[in-house]
Amino acid sequence: MTSSTVADRASRKHEVDVSDGAGLSDEEARSRFARVGPNTLPEPQASSLTTTFLRQFRSPLIYILLAATVVSLLLSDVRDALFIGIVLVANAVIGTFQEHSAGKAALALRKLEQPKASVIRDGRMREIDARLLVPGDLVVLEAGARVPADIVLTTVTDLVCDESLLTGEAAPVHKTAALSQLSTEGRRRHMAFAGTLVTRGRGRGVATATGTGSEIGKIAAEIGKASLTKPPLLVRLERFSRLIAWVVATVVVLLVLVGIARAMTLNELFMMSVGLAVSAIPEGLPVAISVALAISMRRMAKAHVIVRRMPAVESLGSCTMIATDKTGTLTLNELTVTDIRLPDGTDLICDTGVNLDACTIRGDGSAPEEARWRAVALLKAASLPNEGSLVKGDNGWTAIGDTVDVALLAAAYKAGLPREEIEVDYPVVARIPYEPEIKYAASFHRHGDCVRIFVKGAAETLIDMADRMDMGDRAEPIDRQALLRQKEEMAARGLRVLAFAEGETAMEADGGFGRHLLVDLVFLGLAGMQDPIRPEVPKAIRDCHTAGVEVAMVTGDDPRTAAAIAAEAGLRFTGDQVVTGDEVRSAEEQGHSSLDKLTRRGRIYARVAPSQKLAIVLSFARNGHFVAVTGDGINDAPALKHAHIGVAMGRKGTEVAKESADIVITDDNFASIVSGIKEGRVAYANIRKVIFMLMSTGAAELVLFLLAIPLGMPMPLLPVQLLWLNLVTNGIQDIALASEHPEGDELSRPPRRPSEPIFDQVMIRRIWQSTLVMGGGGFAMFYLALQQGYSESEARNLLLLLFVLFENFQTFASRSERRSVFALGVLANPLLLTCIPAAQALHIAAMYTPLLRETLQVSPISLSEWAILLLAASSVLLVMEFDKWRARRGERSAQSAR
Numbered sequence: 001m002t003s004s005t006v007a008d009r010a011s012r013k014h015e016v017d018v019s020d021g022a023g024l025s026d027e028e029a030r031s032r033f034a035r036v037g038p039n040t041l042p043e044p045q046a047s048s049l050t051t052t053f054l055r056q057f058r059s060p061l062i063y064i065l066l067a068a069t070v071v072s073l074l075l076s077d078v079r080d081a082l083f084i085g086i087v088l089v090a091n092a093v094i095g096t097f098q099e100h101s102a103g104k105a106a107l108a109l110r111k112l113e114q115p116k117a118s119v120i121r122d123g124r125m126r127e128i129d130a131r132l133l134v135p136g137d138l139v140v141l142e143a144g145a146r147v148p149a150d151i152v153l154t155t156v157t158d159l160v161c162d163e164s165l166l167t168g169e170a171a172p173v174h175k176t177a178a179l180s181q182l183s184t185e186g187r188r189r190h191m192a193f194a195g196t197l198v199t200r201g202r203g204r205g206v207a208t209a210t211g212t213g214s215e216i217g218k219i220a221a222e223i224g225k226a227s228l229t230k231p232p233l234l235v236r237l238e239r240f241s242r243l244i245a246w247v248v249a250t251v252v253v254l255l256v257l258v259g260i261a262r263a264m265t266l267n268e269l270f271m272m273s274v275g276l277a278v279s280a281i282p283e284g285l286p287v288a289i290s291v292a293l294a295i296s297m298r299r300m301a302k303a304h305v306i307v308r309r310m311p312a313v314e315s316l317g318s319c320t321m322i323a324t325d326k327t328g329t330l331t332l333n334e335l336t337v338t339d340i341r342l343p344d345g346t347d348l349i350c351d352t353g354v355n356l357d358a359c360t361i362r363g364d365g366s367a368p369e370e371a372r373w374r375a376v377a378l379l380k381a382a383s384l385p386n387e388g389s390l391v392k393g394d395n396g397w398t399a400i401g402d403t404v405d406v407a408l409l410a411a412a413y414k415a416g417l418p419r420e421e422i423e424v425d426y427p428v429v430a431r432i433p434y435e436p437e438i439k440y441a442a443s444f445h446r447h448g449d450c451v452r453i454f455v456k457g458a459a460e461t462l463i464d465m466a467d468r469m470d471m472g473d474r475a476e477p478i479d480r481q482a483l484l485r486q487k488e489e490m491a492a493r494g495l496r497v498l499a500f501a502e503g504e505t506a507m508e509a510d511g512g513f514g515r516h517l518l519v520d521l522v523f524l525g526l527a528g529m530q531d532p533i534r535p536e537v538p539k540a541i542r543d544c545h546t547a548g549v550e551v552a553m554v555t556g557d558d559p560r561t562a563a564a565i566a567a568e569a570g571l572r573f574t575g576d577q578v579v580t581g582d583e584v585r586s587a588e589e590q591g592h593s594s595l596d597k598l599t600r601r602g603r604i605y606a607r608v609a610p611s612q613k614l615a616i617v618l619s620f621a622r623n624g625h626f627v628a629v630t631g632d633g634i635n636d637a638p639a640l641k642h643a644h645i646g647v648a649m650g651r652k653g654t655e656v657a658k659e660s661a662d663i664v665i666t667d668d669n670f671a672s673i674v675s676g677i678k679e680g681r682v683a684y685a686n687i688r689k690v691i692f693m694l695m696s697t698g699a700a701e702l703v704l705f706l707l708a709i710p711l712g713m714p715m716p717l718l719p720v721q722l723l724w725l726n727l728v729t730n731g732i733q734d735i736a737l738a739s740e741h742p743e744g745d746e747l748s749r750p751p752r753r754p755s756e757p758i759f760d761q762v763m764i765r766r767i768w769q770s771t772l773v774m775g776g777g778g779f780a781m782f783y784l785a786l787q788q789g790y791s792e793s794e795a796r797n798l799l800l801l802l803f804v805l806f807e808n809f810q811t812f813a814s815r816s817e818r819r820s821v822f823a824l825g826v827l828a829n830p831l832l833l834t835c836i837p838a839a840q841a842l843h844i845a846a847m848y849t850p851l852l853r854e855t856l857q858v859s860p861i862s863l864s865e866w867a868i869l870l871l872a873a874s875s876v877l878l879v880m881e882f883d884k885w886r887a888r889r890g891e892r893s894a895q896s897a898r
Helices: 003-013 026-036 049-055 060-074 078-099 105-110 215-223 232-261 266-280 285-302 312-318 369-383 403-414 419-425 459-465 480-492 537-546 559-569 581-590 592-601 610-622 634-642 655-660 670-708 719-737 761-787 792-813 830-848 850-856 863-873 875-897
Strands: 116-121 124-129 138-142 150-162 197-209 305-307 321-324 336-341 347-350 361-363 389-393 396-400 428-435 440-447 450-457 466-470 475-477 496-505 521-530 550-554 578-580 604-606 627-631 645-649 663-665
Touching (some): 150 428, 285 305, 285 312, 305 670, 347 369, 369 450, 369 521, 403 521, 440 459, 450 459, 480 521, 550 559, 559 578, 559 604, 592 610, 610 634, 627 634, 627 670, 663 670, 670 719, 670 761, 670 792, 719 830, 792 863
Parallel strands (some): 627 645, 645 663
Antiparallel strands (some): 116 138, 336 347, 347 361, 428 440, 440 450
16 A cells, blocks of 8 residues: 555544644554654655666667677677677666656655644644654644645634745735635635745644645656656657568568579578668667757757757657746746836836846836826835835845735835835834735834825725825825726736725824724725736747747636736637636546547636646647647646656756756746757757668668579678678768758748658658669669679679768768758858768778778779769769759749649
8 A cells, every 4th residue: 555545544534623722642643653654755766777777778779779789790790799889888878877867856856845843742832853744733834934744724823825836826825724624615725735835924734634645745646657758759760660670571581582492592591681681770870869869959058958858859849739837937937016007097017127226117108207206106105014025135136025025025126115215214113914804914104293104905905995096196085996997907917906005194103003093095006916928938939839839828827817928928819718727627527538629629728736737738649749848836747747848947947847857948938948949850850861861871772682682693782891881981971960050941840740750751752762873773883893794792892882972972962851952051061071071081991901801891993983983873962952953843833823
């Protein structure tokens, strides 16, 4: 039985007693601890280095290299086997290093566990290790502490919790005591959840769930599971590997039957089969793919995108849907005053920057200057009855207190109203702190011979307190209905609205300041607060739309706020595409088909739980999307872990989110994701170029055998010569091709279909064309050489050099699938200009190096032979360029027809 099951049973067994009582006895606590276990999150099951190292060999790419190694050993070619073995070990070492941090998500969650907890046992307050807490314990909470377990609150005093890490909502949650058994609706208001932070007040309550039974424990269990999705590159390469296996098996069986009919010896049949396998297996592909991904990783790092798992490079370029969190991803995760509405309807805007040294209140161009001064008076009333504080240090500003108070203080500072300076002229004499029950806070300040009163709070409450409203040069009788309409208009835009008022009294500071004085006030206006959109987000979302990538918002916020933020961010949606967590829950209960139907329609998901975020992401995948999920909180971790690609925010993202993700955006800039998509598409394009080049040359080698063996000719190339072509000369050029730069139109094309194979119609057509040119041309040269009296060894020497030259021209032709290589610029890829001559020089050196000369059975040739081979090899470039020219002309004709 798991600890989660035990905790759940314990929670059900010990009903919540909403009276304070004396808490558990020590004996009962020990008994429950023995049954439930420690209040800790599960330790990650870390694999040993040996297991992790061996796991790196479980890949279709590695199977290909292993096959090449076996072939080399069967040929008693220790040198080639050693070379391939070095590549295998290097790949495994790199993979082991990358996987070393993959199990850290649960460890990051453990950092949020409370090392100590204050409990009441046997009627006495005591401090214990939080791991010893059990369901039924009476827990005491104070400001600044993390909640040690899921707790039903029995008594509270102005208790406020920051639950953004769990829910994704920036606004603090005011808690109230549970007076009876909890309802589903009252769960959030009457409970404090493990891992959340108490930002203000105090309270006590009964622990109902500990360890893996808590909300944060359920998330820990979810992200500890194996990922439910595979990177698209691996999916495509697995299909590719299976295709290669079938092709090799079919050709080998066919030619073995032919060989038997020709009465070939077993040794000849074996050597022919080995040669065919070596021809068809693209041994250099794993290294080339690793190089392409590594180069894109470096380019992404320059664009503030850190890739934690190498296949994620291409995965981001494959995504067709981005499911983004709201708080901290699309928004700044900083509650900020953005709008001020004066009683006469004048609107002013507060800039949303975090630099408090700038004066930022401004009108829309029509508001008079005096309106600004009225806004200053409003912000004075926001600053003085305020329990937050802002402190400027060497590393910038530090905020302390409730996020609403901090947002109001920041707005006052931006307007040039530091509270410390105001209180010099308005020394405080009394305060009424904010309480949820009264919905306001007030302060009394001596100013000359009177006492000034400043109040902030809920609009409805302050409208009732006031009998006049500030209209600039005068105070008119209050129009309560007009002010309530203003408040509703602001709330409809997703703003959190507070009101402000001021008054005056002649009473001396004799301790008589109280609520009875908060009457006949002057209503100053309203302030709207929100977590503002990041400035770069609207353009980034437009770029996503241009690139054919859909964007959906998944948030724990309420639907009205979510829709307002989504519209401001530039997301495309209609009213019926706003979906709530209740709708998701109902669809889940009806099964996958119902949920999939809902997610085909929905684009804004509000009030969703962490488990629902994961369900939505998996449903997107079932609907045919490659899904990228962005987020920064604990609530995002399960979806980040199980999506095709998880993207975490680096600056303000939690360690849990970052360790669960494949990619981390270091500048928290949503626009960086677009840069990552572009680089991912470049990486896949380069991989396709490498695959095309390798498969076309490999297929040409197969054609040589298919033409030569049935005609009774000797083997065109020996297995060791094929290995030299595929691993050495081709391998050097693969690396250069994998480093090609962007062509510039990556984001103007739609994303690849999730079902699109590596071998599409264009690649298949061009592989056939180049195969016929190289395979047919190579066979013709081999046949003519034998007919003209060349020995088998001499004919193979010419054929091997011809294929090296074919590789050189084919590499150059593979630089782009659409554009002419001559239009790309010769100097656009300096590495290519180095590697192509280097591959040729290496083969020439082998002709003059005794050891390689004997191993490869090669020798120098005459200048006339060089000229003939160069002319023949250039034909493949001409054929590829003609096909691309014809394709471009077809595209232009199709566009003209539209």
